[in-house]
Amino acid sequence: MxxxxxxxxxxxxxxxxxxxxxxxxxxxxxxxxxxxxGRHSLRDLRSLVGEVGRIRGLRCMRSTGDGYxxxxxxxxxxxxxxxxxxxxxFELLRRIFVRNREVSEERAxxxxxxxxxxxxxxxxxxxxxPHISMAFRLEEISxxxxxxxxxxxxxxxxPLQNYVLCSEEVAGIxxxxxxxxxxxxxxxxKLKGFPGWREVFLVLPExxxxxxxxxxxxxxx
Amino acid sequence: xxxxxxxxxSSALVFCDMAGTxxxxxxxxxxxxxxxxxxxxxHTGRLGREHHCLMIKFIFDSFLAAFDNINDVMPFVISIxxxxxxxxxxxxxxxxxxxxxxxxxxVFVETSYGSEVLGEAVNIVALLNEVARxxxxxxxxxxxxxxxxRMPGDFQARAGASESHQFKRVGNVEFRRVNLLGS
Numbered sequence: 023m024x025x026x027x028x029x030x031x032x033x034x035x036x037x038x039x040x041x042x043x044x045x046x047x048x049x050x051x052x053x054x055x056x057x058x059x060g061r062h063s064l065r066d067l068r069s070l071v072g073e074v075g076r077i078r079g080l081r082c083m084r085s086t087g088d089g090y091x092x093x094x095x096x097x098x099x100x101x102x103x104x105x106x107x108x109x110x111x112f113e114l115l116r117r118i119f120v121r122n123r124e125v126s127e128e129r130a131x132x133x134x135x136x137x138x139x140x141x142x143x144x145x146x147x148x149x150x151x152p153h154i155s156m157a158f159r160l161e162e163i164s165x166x167x168x169x170x171x172x173x174x175x176x177x178x179x180x181p182l183q184n185y186v187l188c189s190e191e192v193a194g195i196x197x198x199x200x201x202x203x204x205x206x207x208x209x210x211x212k213l214k215g216f217p218g219w220r221e222v223f224l225v226l227p228e229x230x231x232x233x234x235x236x237x238x239x240x241x242x243x
Numbered sequence: 244x245x246x247x248x249x250x251x252x253s254s255a256l257v258f259c260d261m262a263g264t265x266x267x268x269x270x271x272x273x274x275x276x277x278x279x280x281x282x283x284x285x286h287t288g289r290l291g292r293e294h295h296c297l298m299i300k301f302i303f304d305s306f307l308a309a310f311d312n313i314n315d316v317m318p319f320v321i322s323i324x325x326x327x328x329x330x331x332x333x334x335x336x337x338x339x340x341x342x343x344x345x346x347x348x349x350v351f352v353e354t355s356y357g358s359e360v361l362g363e364a365v366n367i368v369a370l371l372n373e374v375a376r377x378x379x380x381x382x383x384x385x386x387x388x389x390x391x392x393r394m395p396g397d398f399q400a401r402a403g404a405s406e407s408h409q410f411k412r413v414g415n416v417e418f419r420r421v422n423l424l425g426s
Contacts, residue, residue: 170302173362210365
């Protein structure tokens with residue numbers, strides 16, 4: 023009997039999956055020290071994620087070492103979970119911009135974010151399944167990925183930090199239900215372990231955000 | 244340095260994807276698989292030049308090639324297909340190629356990493372390659388109706404029945420499967 027046979031079958035739910043990754047966190051920790059800077063950055067991020075996620079259906083928050091895997095759930099509508107997740111990510115970025123103005127340069131937080139929606143296995147304090155892998159693949163996309171894409175944007179136009187990428191599934195939901203966010207295709211990409219071509223989108227903040235956080239809009243446009 | 248001006252033109256686009264690459268890496272190891280991929284790039288690149296290919300973009304185990312003259316495409320595709328039986332590195336290792344062809348407007352640009360071809364036609368030929376993966380026999384190429392209408396008559400005669408597929412954000416695309424072996 024396999025070890026997994028003894029375990030109860032995990033609950034399967036459709037959740038919005040967010041991967042948030044701290045840009046150059048390892049480098050920063052090595053340069054300025056884990057106890058002096060690194061742990062505070064991660065704690066601050068955890069605290070901010072909790073604040074923005076709690077009221078938007080955040081159900082799972084798991085450390086990935088230099089970031090977090092988050093999932094959002096909406097009991098009424100799976101699609102709304104995706105919208106809440108994108109809202110939470112932009113609110114997180116706004117708060118981080120405010121925070122970055124108040125802290126020393128080495129303690130600044132900069133993020134890469136990716137949002138996907140799909141069925142996941144609910145395991146204690148964690149999530150499993152191919153859609154989780156898909157969200158991580160999206161987060162791994164960088165300028166270096168674009169020469170291997172079809173119809174790519176010029177690599178120089180891909181932001182280095184503080185941006186939100188989303189899958190076709192999430193882009194479809196946003197274009198139908200939340201038109202205040204602009205979507206820009208970055209190209210069709212092959213994602214490791216997944217067959218076929220996937221169109222990946224950059225989610226651009228709503229125009230009104232320019233007043234709240236000009237840096238955010240400037241970085242992403 | 245001044246960037247080259249993008250050039251828009253109607254072109255024939257071929258997409259070729261090597262079948263079973265992941266299995267090759269898993270079963271034969273990365274050294275053998277890398278050798279196969281290197282041979283794939285060298286030989287398809289050479290055949291592209293021989294058949295007047297405008298540009299060829301390699302993406303791991305696949306490539307996108309653009310042609311000015313659609314009459315050059317099928318001889319190119321058949322020569323690629325012949326590699327399966329003539330190239331000793333491929334024989335017994337590569338089970339086939341998924342092939343698709345489309346004709347449409349594209350823009351050729353010079354980028355920081357080399358030549359690039361852009362346009363919805365690129366998406367269509369890549370999406371048709373997914374159709375080829377699921378529907379086509381190893382000796383078939385999936386050809387869009389737009390490309391088929393411009394192909395030489397002898398290849399048109401090899402086309403199967405009209406089929407279509409609805410692609411997200413692109414819409415309905417009509418295509419046929421064309422036999423590369425003849426009648």
